[in-house]
Amino acid sequence: MLDSIGSQGLPQPRPPKLIVDGVSKWFRTPRASVHALDDINLAVGDGEFICLVGPSGCGKSTLLDIIAGLTRADAGRVTADGQLVEGPGRHRLVMFQESALFPWLTAFGNVMFGLKLVPGLSRAERQATALRYLRMVGLERFAHANIHELSGGMRQRVAFARSLAPDPHVLLMDEPLSALDALTREQLYADIQRIQQDRRKTIVLVTHNVREAVCLGDRVILLSPGPGRIRESFPIHLPRPRDVNSIQLAEYTERITSALKGYIVPETV
Amino acid sequence: MKRFALAFLFFLALAGAWQLMVQTGRWSPVLLPSPTDVAAYLWSAAQDGTLFAAIGVTLRRLLVGYAIGLAIGLPLGLLSSSVRFVEDTVGVLALGLQTLPSVCWVPLALIWFGQTEGAMLFVVIMGTVWSVMIATDTGARTIPRVYARAARTMGSEGFHKWTRVILPAALPHLITGMKQGWAFAWRSLMAAEIYVTVLSGFGLGHLLHYGRELNAMDQVIAVMLVIVAIGLLADKALFGPWEHFLHRRWGINAREA
Numbered sequence: 001m002l003d004s005i006g007s008q009g010l011p012q013p014r015p016p017k018l019i020v021d022g023v024s025k026w027f028r029t030p031r032a033s034v035h036a037l038d039d040i041n042l043a044v045g046d047g048e049f050i051c052l053v054g055p056s057g058c059g060k061s062t063l064l065d066i067i068a069g070l071t072r073a074d075a076g077r078v079t080a081d082g083q084l085v086e087g088p089g090r091h092r093l094v095m096f097q098e099s100a101l102f103p104w105l106t107a108f109g110n111v112m113f114g115l116k117l118v119p120g121l122s123r124a125e126r127q128a129t130a131l132r133y134l135r136m137v138g139l140e141r142f143a144h145a146n147i148h149e150l151s152g153g154m155r156q157r158v159a160f161a162r163s164l165a166p167d168p169h170v171l172l173m174d175e176p177l178s179a180l181d182a183l184t185r186e187q188l189y190a191d192i193q194r195i196q197q198d199r200r201k202t203i204v205l206v207t208h209n210v211r212e213a214v215c216l217g218d219r220v221i222l223l224s225p226g227p228g229r230i231r232e233s234f235p236i237h238l239p240r241p242r243d244v245n246s247i248q249l250a251e252y253t254e255r256i257t258s259a260l261k262g263y264i265v266p267e268t269v
Numbered sequence: 270m271k272r273f274a275l276a277f278l279f280f281l282a283l284a285g286a287w288q289l290m291v292q293t294g295r296w297s298p299v300l301l302p303s304p305t306d307v308a309a310y311l312w313s314a315a316q317d318g319t320l321f322a323a324i325g326v327t328l329r330r331l332l333v334g335y336a337i338g339l340a341i342g343l344p345l346g347l348l349s350s351s352v353r354f355v356e357d358t359v360g361v362l363a364l365g366l367q368t369l370p371s372v373c374w375v376p377l378a379l380i381w382f383g384q385t386e387g388a389m390l391f392v393v394i395m396g397t398v399w400s401v402m403i404a405t406d407t408g409a410r411t412i413p414r415v416y417a418r419a420a421r422t423m424g425s426e427g428f429h430k431w432t433r434v435i436l437p438a439a440l441p442h443l444i445t446g447m448k449q450g451w452a453f454a455w456r457s458l459m460a461a462e463i464y465v466t467v468l469s470g471f472g473l474g475h476l477l478h479y480g481r482e483l484n485a486m487d488q489v490i491a492v493m494l495v496i497v498a499i500g501l502l503a504d505k506a507l508f509g510p511w512e513h514f515l516h517r518r519w520g521i522n523a524r525e526a
Binding site for chain 2: 068069070088089090092093094096099100102103104105106113114117118146147148149162166172
């Protein structure tokens, strides 16, 4: 690991994979202007899994959109791998809440969609990769199933495979599990952790579920609404794989949840 | 097989009832020919080739006009769904013209094109374009936004996004629009053929028209039956495979939608 490029011959610390630098966002309508995000600063290391949590309206999904390049920030900037983010692109894939799979394609076709947009691969390589990722999420047998034939959990597995297959530099997940039932969700926590141990992706996950954040994240970032601000950052020092029902995990959840409650301003009349 | 047999029996019973009504003798055979008369006419027209010639002429006009209508209507619909200017101009025009029964184009077509194939095609195209355009527009608008967003983060933009995401995502609406366009094209062509005598080709509508002129009710009814049969067959042949695809992939039952 001593790639001593530094002028002093010392090992350089690896630069963050993703930098959010002073990002602010307003939503303007003819009648009002809503301050959605206020001076967000965030650095995500290579291979780090961070979770953004906060109550609804704290702008966490907007922040994810800005990182993805789907929405423009009004102030500040985002850099990924040292490059300024100016629009969406396949190096920062987003996995959405649900039904972002294309119903006109099979499970295999969906995974292939992103792969076909990766240059420099042969047809056979793409197909092999697609199958490998479907196998990874345990759905090899359902490669040629139609989307409407799959259960909610299976769909999100396909979506996960579709987001990982093109090997994005950063994976952005926008409440990917919130539409699933509790049992399916727990199964996916295990799968995501297993695959993350393997692949070491840089992941930013948005959720309103604190337990989920503690279970999956290396770091949990707490946002508060009105305008959206980063309040606290909790490093999670728990061994992996983590069980979402473990006591240690519950302790973290407890701490973060009570901190979160402190930032929710009671609605005034 | 059971369903087929049931349908067959139903139509057999219908023809039987018709035959019985004729045999009561209450109506003049000039007004109500028997099913056997109609069948006899169909047989002779098929024998001497007039029927197939007329079907050929009509289908050619229909397919050419419909294809042109689709080629204009689809891109226009996509444009009006995404460009505000087109929506406010051509979109409004389409809404208005769609309500105009396509027979109303016939006088205009006659003055512009005379008694030519051009007049026929014009009427069919006018019958097709607007409904296809409106259906495409609606289809493209109702696509869940998340499809386009997901596609963009995977690196799909511009032409790729339109052809690989927006068009297939709009497919259920497109099929509905194309079906509607087909029905409109078929109706407008029949209207045009009945109204207008064109020297360049003698279609089913003309055959129907001359049946009336000659007071040949067997011919009139026979040609009507042929028109219905073609409509049914075209529906199955043109749209059956697409609806099957929709059903398989989307899980949509297009017949219920």
